[in-house]
Amino acid sequence: MKKTLLLGAALAAFTLAGMNGAKAEDTIAVIVKATTSEYWQWVFKGAEDAGKQLGIKVDKLGTPKDDAAGQIAVLESAAGSKPAAIVISPTIYEALGDPISAVSDAGVPVIMIDSGAKTDKYAAFLTTNNEAGGKAAADAMASCIKERTGKVAGKVGYLTAMAGHESLDSRDKGFVEGLKAYPDLKLVGNRVANNEEAEGMSLTADMITKDSDLVGLFADNAQMGTGAGASIAEQKLGAKFCLVAFDSDAGEVEHLKDGSIYALIIQDPYMMGFGGVWYGYAAAHGARLPKDVDTGVGTVTKANMDDPKLAGLLDVNKRKLSPFIGN
């Protein structure tokens, strides 16, 4: 009896948690890579704002950590409830290709955001040009090194958050390509972490131990940026070291302010969520959409971080939308 009661209560709790008045056709499911990261919370915030404007329900879905099999399961169950459209950021390029095709074949438009998948059956793909972002990081690093040493020369390295992720690989590729414009910058090292701040922190310290004349480091996501920033702050190297990091979560912004990070390459996750839901809604109602949409990157340094245009990219709560005139 007690057991049945407990089970019943658990069932009721789940049902209540998922209950709401909206019909399935008024719902857009947004599936992110990892619900535990601030970046994806910004995507959700943009998606929610779009949902409010459109008067539809936005389902915020995903696995806590990057997990391709888990994400496929989430995608399949979301598709099963026949939403108007699905907005998804595929965790692994190869793995999510077929499942996304299957959803499109079943008649639900799929909008991909942030990262691609191995399929061409999708309505639109809104993403940062990650390679361009990596190149911007190389440029920011070069100008930092010039500013501090008078010449663009020295040893540099980069930290990869996780192996085998399309968006991270593109950033790293862009960075390595971008460095080629500066022949005196010598790439001496690359380490791969487990997407963990403390590990990024240790690796940064160890890389500087290995090459004590290292002048710059590129950290390719928020976790790595926060960890590397903490290491630079701990070693009090901010004034001479050139750390450039991708994204802009609270930890990174703090290190930008205290000088441990020279520049942040910021994407527009809010716009991916916001635009993703609008695009999904449009596609669900029959609009033909551009296949690839670049949501843009910006380079923020301590000098320009108070610029009102960049403030909304650094802090999603300061985000103000204005009419889009064109790139």
Add this chain to the structure above:
Amino acid sequence: MSEQILVSNKFLEGTAKGGSMRALLRRLPIETYVISFTVALWIALSIATPNFLTENNISNMMRQTSIAAIVAIGVMCTIVIAGIDLSVGSVVAFCGVMFAQMCAHGLALPLAALLTLAAGVLVGVTNALAIGRLGIPAFIVTLAGLQAYRGLALLLSGGMTVGGLPASVKDFARGTLVLPNLFWAMLAVGVAVHYLLRFTRTGRYLYAMGSNAEAARRQGINTLRITMVAYVLSAGLAALAGILLVSRLSIASPSMANAYELQAIAAAVVGGASLFGGRGTVLGAVVGAVLFTTMSNAAVLLSVDPFWEMVLEGLLIALVVYLDNLQKRRQSGG
């Protein structure tokens, strides 16, 4: 006097019977080998790279090891009673986020730390009650905790990094008192738990319960109390590690301390703890943590491919446990 002579005579007899060196080697605990291996690695690294034996690198490694070692010491206590604590990584994150939230909201630092430690103790009590009173296997209870406390960390932080902490939070982990503060924290924890395990009745009961829970119960040992001690130590030290990690990173992220439980178990096991219970020492857990830190440090300094580094660490765990089992089998075989 005559007793002494007798003892030394016996010792001589033992050596005279031959194979004394081998017998001695067999009797040495596995920690001795792991320590020797670590020291050998240090010597090799000092020769192979000029950057290893520097003040900077050593204090870096001390900082890197301390938090992992504190978690490993706690988990080792649960392994000693033939239990396991898979929830520690999530508890580190949960308590870290909680601590950061309190600091960000202006609560005095000592009070925030105390409340966080209390939360850790509460987690431990809950785990122990579920295991000791409800009889749910420790693996399942703490697996549930692994999921639930990570969820609570996310709820508490709204999935966002908690920043904007007062500068005083960072001061501890960055500070030094000749050696890094974090190292002293690890030493204090290590000495205290070592004392508890080796020199108190509670400590003896932990080993007794781990060797044979049924026999321990029949001898009148209160096994629920002993279970409580082990899991409160584990969760409490995870809470402490959470505070230290926040101090080190100067932020709290709900995704931090991912898979720390596995690192902790690996450190404890490499340091001689047996998952079947009854064996495990503080020194072993610390040495295990130091060995893993040394390996990842070495991998960077020697530019070992990061993927190979993972493979090598895995092989090391398997090798050490194999050697340990081999040794035990030989001992029991005479």
